[in-house]
Amino acid sequence: xxxxxxxxxxxxxxxxxxxxxxxxxxxxxxxxxxxxxxxxxxxxxxxxxxxxxxxxxxxxxxxxxxxxxxxxxxxxxxxxxxxxxxxxxxxxxxxxxxxxxxxxxxxxxxxxxxxxxxxxxxxxxxxxxxxxxxxxxxxxxxxxxxxxxxxxxxxxxxxxxxxxxxxxxxxxxxxxxxxxxxxxxxxxxxxxxxxxxxxxxxxxxxxxxxxxxxxxxxxxxxxxxxxxxxxxxxxxxxxxxxxxxxxxxxxxxxxxxxxxxxxxxxxxxxxxxxxxxxxxxxxxxxxxxxxxxxxxxxxxxxxxxxxxxxxxxxxxxxxxxxxxxxxxxxxxxxxxxxxxxxx
Amino acid sequence: xxxxxxxxxxxxxxxxxxxxxxxxxxxxxxxxxxxxxxxxxxxxxxxxxxxxxxxxxxxxxxxxxxxxxxxxxxxxxxxxxxxxxxxxxxxxxxxxxxxxxxxxxxxxxxxxxxxxxxxxxxxxxxxxxxxxxxxxxxxxxxxxxxxxxxxxxxxxxxxxxxxxxxxxxxxxxxxxxxxxxxxxxxxxxxxxxxxxxxxxxxxxxxxxxxxxxxxxxxxxxxxxxxxxxxxxxxxxxxxxxxxxxxxxxxxxxxxxxxxxxxxxxxxxxxxxxxxxxxxxxxxxxxxxxxxxxxxxxxxxxxxxxxxxxxxxxxxxxxxxxxxxxxxxxxxxxxxxxxxxxxxxxxxxxxxxxxxxxxxxxxxxxxxxxxxxxxxxxxxxxxxxxxxxxxxxxxxxxxxxxxxxxxxxxxxxxxxxxxxxxxxxxxxxxxxxxxxxxxxxxxxxxxxxxxxxxxxxxxxxxxxxxxxxxxxxxxxxxxxxxxxxxxxxxxxxxxxxxxxxxxxxxxxxxxxxxxxxxxxxxxxxxxxxxxxxxxxxxxxxxxxxxxxxxxxxxxxxxxxxxxxxxxxxxxxxxxxxxxxxxxxxxxxxxxxx
Numbered sequence: 044x045x046x047x048x049x050x051x052x053x054x055x056x057x058x059x060x061x062x063x064x065x066x067x068x069x070x071x072x073x074x075x076x077x078x079x080x081x082x083x084x085x086x087x088x089x090x091x092x093x094x095x096x097x098x099x100x101x102x103x104x105x106x107x108x109x110x111x112x113x114x115x116x117x118x119x120x121x122x123x124x125x126x127x128x129x130x131x132x133x134x135x136x137x138x139x140x141x142x143x144x145x146x147x148x149x150x151x152x153x154x155x156x157x158x159x160x161x162x163x164x165x166x167x168x169x170x171x172x173x174x175x176x177x178x179x180x181x182x183x184x185x186x187x188x189x190x191x192x193x194x195x196x197x198x199x200x201x202x203x204x205x206x207x208x209x210x211x212x213x214x215x216x217x218x219x220x221x222x223x224x225x226x227x228x229x230x231x232x233x234x235x236x237x238x239x240x241x242x243x244x245x246x247x248x249x250x251x252x253x254x255x256x257x258x259x260x261x262x263x264x265x266x267x268x269x270x271x272x273x274x275x276x277x278x279x280x281x282x283x284x285x286x287x288x289x290x291x292x293x294x295x296x297x298x299x300x301x302x303x304x305x306x307x308x309x310x311x312x313x314x315x316x317x318x319x320x321x322x323x324x325x326x327x328x329x330x331x332x333x334x335x336x337x338x339x340x341x342x343x344x345x346x347x348x349x350x351x352x353x354x355x356x357x358x359x360x361x362x363x364x365x366x367x368x369x370x371x372x373x374x375x376x377x378x379x380x381x382x383x384x385x386x
Numbered sequence: 387x388x389x390x391x392x393x394x395x396x397x398x399x400x401x402x403x404x405x406x407x408x409x410x411x412x413x414x415x416x417x418x419x420x421x422x423x424x425x426x427x428x429x430x431x432x433x434x435x436x437x438x439x440x441x442x443x444x445x446x447x448x449x450x451x452x453x454x455x456x457x458x459x460x461x462x463x464x465x466x467x468x469x470x471x472x473x474x475x476x477x478x479x480x481x482x483x484x485x486x487x488x489x490x491x492x493x494x495x496x497x498x499x500x501x502x503x504x505x506x507x508x509x510x511x512x513x514x515x516x517x518x519x520x521x522x523x524x525x526x527x528x529x530x531x532x533x534x535x536x537x538x539x540x541x542x543x544x545x546x547x548x549x550x551x552x553x554x555x556x557x558x559x560x561x562x563x564x565x566x567x568x569x570x571x572x573x574x575x576x577x578x579x580x581x582x583x584x585x586x587x588x589x590x591x592x593x594x595x596x597x598x599x600x601x602x603x604x605x606x607x608x609x610x611x612x613x614x615x616x617x618x619x620x621x622x623x624x625x626x627x628x629x630x631x632x633x634x635x636x637x638x639x640x641x642x643x644x645x646x647x648x649x650x651x652x653x654x655x656x657x658x659x660x661x662x663x664x665x666x667x668x669x670x671x672x673x674x675x676x677x678x679x680x681x682x683x684x685x686x687x688x689x690x691x692x693x694x695x696x697x698x699x700x701x702x703x704x705x706x707x708x709x710x711x712x713x714x715x716x717x718x719x720x721x722x723x724x725x726x727x728x729x730x731x732x733x734x735x736x737x738x739x740x741x742x743x744x745x746x747x748x749x750x751x752x753x754x755x756x757x758x759x760x761x762x763x764x765x766x767x768x769x770x771x772x773x774x775x776x777x778x779x780x781x782x783x784x785x786x787x788x789x790x791x792x793x794x795x796x797x798x799x800x801x802x803x804x805x806x807x808x809x810x811x812x813x814x815x816x817x818x819x820x821x822x823x824x825x826x827x828x829x830x831x832x833x834x835x836x837x838x839x840x841x842x843x844x845x846x847x848x849x850x851x852x853x854x855x856x857x858x859x860x861x862x863x864x865x866x867x868x869x870x871x872x873x874x875x876x877x878x879x880x881x882x883x884x885x886x887x888x889x890x891x892x893x894x895x896x897x898x899x900x901x902x903x904x905x906x907x908x909x910x911x912x913x914x915x916x917x918x919x920x921x922x923x924x925x926x927x928x929x930x931x932x933x934x935x936x937x938x939x940x941x942x943x944x945x946x947x948x949x950x951x952x953x954x955x956x957x958x959x960x961x962x963x964x965x966x967x968x969x970x971x972x973x974x975x976x977x978x
Binding site for chain 1: 441444445446448493494496497498499500501503504505507508509511512513515516518519632635639676677679680682683684685686687690691694
C-alpha cells in the first residue's frame with residue numbers, strides 16, 4: 044500500500060467517520076438523557092435519505108402520512124392524559140396543531156419551490172418529528188423501565204421502522220444527486236465536494252451541540268436531566284420534555300447524516316441499520332456518555348472500515364464490529380467510572 | 387395482580403407428562419414437514435431457556451444467534467471434513483463455545499448494564515460476516531451440504547430421530563432449569579436483577595454469577611446449533627443473521643422469563659403467529675414479505691409496556707416453583723450456627739472520610755462496634771449515616787482512613803464482607819418482588835450454601851435447600867413473620883418488609899449486624915419484637931449490633947452506646963445519658 048493509496052483511504056475513512064459522527068452524537072444524546080440505548084437510531088438515517096430523495100424527485104414524501112397518523116395517536120393519548128390529570132387539553136392541542144401547520148407548510152414549500160435548502164429543511168423537520176412521537180409511544184408510558192427493557196423496546200421500534208421503509212419506498216435504491224459534483228485535489232488525491240460537505244456539516248453539528256449544552260438554558264437542563272433524573276425533576280425541569288427534545292434532536296442529526304450520505308451510496312431502506320450499529324461501536328469508546336470520545340471512536344471506526352475494505356472487502360464489517368473487543372478491553376482497563384458500581 | 391390460572395406442583399407435573407406424551411405422538415405421526423417445524427421449535431426452546439435465565443438475571447444478549455451458528459458450523463465442519471463422530475463434534479463445539487462465551491463475558495459483564503447488549507450485537511454481526519466471507523471453510527453464502535447423519539448406537543437418525551432427540555434434551559433442560567430457578571443461584575440471579583448492591587451484600591459474587599449464567603446460555607445455544615445442523619444436514623449463514631437474534635428475544639419476551647415455561651410458551655406462540663401472519667399477509671392481503679416483522683415489533687413493544695411477564699402473566703410462575711414448601715413451617719429448626727462472636731470482635735472505622743466530587747459526606751469519623759453491645763448511630767437527615775453504612779460494608783471505598791475488622795482491613799469487595807460475618811439491612815428496603823417472603827429470606831443464606839448451577843440442575847442441592855428453608859422459617863419466627871412465609875413479599879406492609887430484611891440478614895449467622903433504620907414504618911408490637919430480638923442477639927449470641935435509627939424512643943430504650951453524626955463529622959459519643967445531656971447534640975437536633 045503506497046502513500047497515495049493510504050491518503051485516499053484516509054480521506055475515505057474520514058468521510059465515513061463524519062457520517063457516523065452524527066449518528067454517534069445522536070446515540071450519546073439519547074442515552075444520556077433517557078437511558079435508551081437506541082438500536083433504532085440508524086433507521087432515521089434511512090428515513091432521512093429516502094425522504095430527501097423523494098423530495099428531490101418532486102414527489103410528496105410518504106413519511107408525512109406516518110407522521111400524521113402517529114402524531115394524531117399521540118395527540119389523543121396526550122389529551123386523554125391531560126383530562127385525567129385535570130389539565131387544560133386545549134393548550135396541548137394548540138401545540139400539536141401548530142406543529143402540524145409548520146410541517147405542512149414546510150412540505151408544501153419544498154414541493155412548490157423545489158429549492159434544495161427547503162427540501163432539506165422539510166426532510167429534517169418531518170423525520171425529526173418522528174423522534175418525539177416514538178418517545179411518546181414507547182418510552183413515556185414507563186420511563187422508569189430498566190435499561191435492558193428500553194433496549195428491547197428500541198429493537199421493537201427498529202423492527203417496525205425497517206419494513207415500514209420498505210413498504211413506503213420499495214426495495215429499489217433511489218439515486219440522490221450530490222449537492223455539488225465538484226472534485227478537489229488534496230495532496231494528489233481527488234476529494235469529492237460531497238465528502239467535504241459531510242465533514243463540514245458534522246463539525247458544525249458537533250460545535251452546535253457543544254454550544255447548546257454549555258451556553259443555553261435548555262441545553263443545561265438536558266444535561267441536568269441526564270446526570271440526575273429525579274434531581275432535575277425537583278428543580279422543575281420537565282424530564283418528559285427533555286426526553287422528547289433529545290429524541291427530536293437525535294432524529295434530526297441522524298436524518299441529516301442520511302441526507303449527506305445518500306449521494307455516496309444511494310438512498311435505500313436497508314442503509315440505516317448498519318450505520319446505526321457502527322455509530323454504536325464508535326460511541327461505545329466513550330461508554331455511550333462521553334461526546335468527545337464518541338467522536339474519536341466513530342472516526343476510528345470510519346478509518347478502520349476504509350482500510351479494512353481495501354485489504355479484504357468481504358471481511359470489512361467483521362473487522363469493524365470486532366473492534367468492539369479492543370474497545371471493551373480498554374474500557375475495562377480504564378474501569379473506575381465505568382465499572383458496574385452496583386446501583 | 388389477578389391470576390387466571392393457579393398451577394400448583396401437581397398440575398405442573400401432570401402438564402409436563404401430558405406434553406411429553408403429546409410431543410412424542412406428534413413426532414411419530416405428523417408429516418415430515420411438520421415434524422421439521424416441531425424440531426426447529428425445540429432447538430429454539432433450548433436457546434430461549436438459557437436466554438430467558440440470562441434476562442431473569444437482568445442481562446441482555448443480542449448476539450446469541452452467533453453461538454447457535456458457531457455450534458452449527460463447528461459441529462458440521464468437524465463431522466463433514468474431519469470425520470469426527472457427530473455426537474463428539476457437538477460436544478467439542480459446545481466446549482469451545484463455553485470458552486468463547488467466558489472471554490466475552492469476562493470483558494463485558496464487569497461493566498455497566500448496557501455493554502453486554504452492545505458487545506454481543508457487534509459480536510453477532512462480526513461472526514455472521516465471517517460465516518459469509520470464509521468461503522473456504524463455511525462454503526460462503528451458499529452454505530455447506532452433505533453433512534453426515536448423527537448416529538446413536540450406530541443407527542443413523544433421520545428427521546424423526548433428530549426431533550425426538552431434540553425434544554428429549556428440551557425436556558431435560560426444562561426440568562434442570564425449573565430446579566436452577568428455585569435454587570441458590572436462581573435466587574441470586576433474581577437478586578442481581580432487582581438490586582445488585584443487595585445481591586453483593588448477601589454474598590453473591592455478582593460479576594461471577596453473571597458470567598456463569600451467560601456461559602451456560604451460550605452452551606445451550608451451541609447445543610441447539612449442533613442439533614439443528616444434524617437435523618437439517620445443511621447449513622447456510624442466512625439462519626444466523628442479527629434479526630434471528632431479535633426473533634429469539636421476541637420469543638423470550640413474549641413467553642416471559644420468570645420461569646422456564648415462558649420459553650416454551652414463547653417459542654410456540656411465536657411459531658404460530660409467524661406461520662399465521664405469513665399466510666395472512668402473503669396469501670390473503672398480497673403484501674410483500676417482511677411485514678410480519680412489523681407485527682412482531684408491535685407485539686414486543688406492547689408486551690413490554692403492558693405485560694412485562696409475557697404469557698406467564700396468566701400462569702402465575704410463583705405457584706410453578708414450589709417444591710414441597712407449603713408443607714408447613716418447622717420453626718423448631720435453628721438458625722445457621724452463628725459464628726459465635728468472640729469477646730474481642732470489633733468492627734471499627736479509623737478516621738474515615740468520604741468525598742463525592744466536591745461534597746464531603748464524611749470527615750474523620752472513628753467509631754467502634756464491639757461484640758455484645760448494641761451500638762446506636764444517630765444524626766439528623768443528611769448527616770452521613772447511610773454513607774458510613776455503605777463504607778462499613780465496602781459498597782464504596784473510603785476516601786481517607788480505613789475500616790477495620792478484628793484488627794485487619796475490611797475486604798474491598800462488597801460480597802466478601804458478609805463472609806467476615808458482617809450482615810446488613812437497607813434504609814430503602816431491597817427485596818426481590820418476584821419472590822415470596824421465604825425465598826427472600828433464604829437469599830440471605832446464600833453465603834452459607836455452596837450449591838452452584840450444576841448441583842441445582844441435577845437436584846444435588848436438596849439437603850442444602852432443606853436446611854436453608856428450615857433456617858429461613860426459624861429466622862422468620864424470630865421476627866414474628868413465619869405465618870407470612872409464602873406470601874409475595876410485595877404484599878407485606880413496609881414495616882414487615884423491613885423485618886423480612888432483618889430475617890434475611892440473620893440467615894448468614896452474622897457476628898455483626900448492621901441495621902439501617904429498621905423501625906421506620908413499624909407498628910408498636912413490631913417494635914417490641916425488634917427490640918426483644920436485638921437484646922436476645924446481644925445477650926445470647928454476643929452479637930455486635932449497629933443500629934441507625936430516627937426513632938429516638940426506640941434508640942434510647944435499647945442501645946448501650948451512642949455515636950452522633952452531624953454534617954459528616956462525629957459530634958458526640960457516649961452512653962445514652964451522656965448523649966442526651968450533651969448540649970451540642972441538643973443544639974443539633976433542636977436548633978441553637
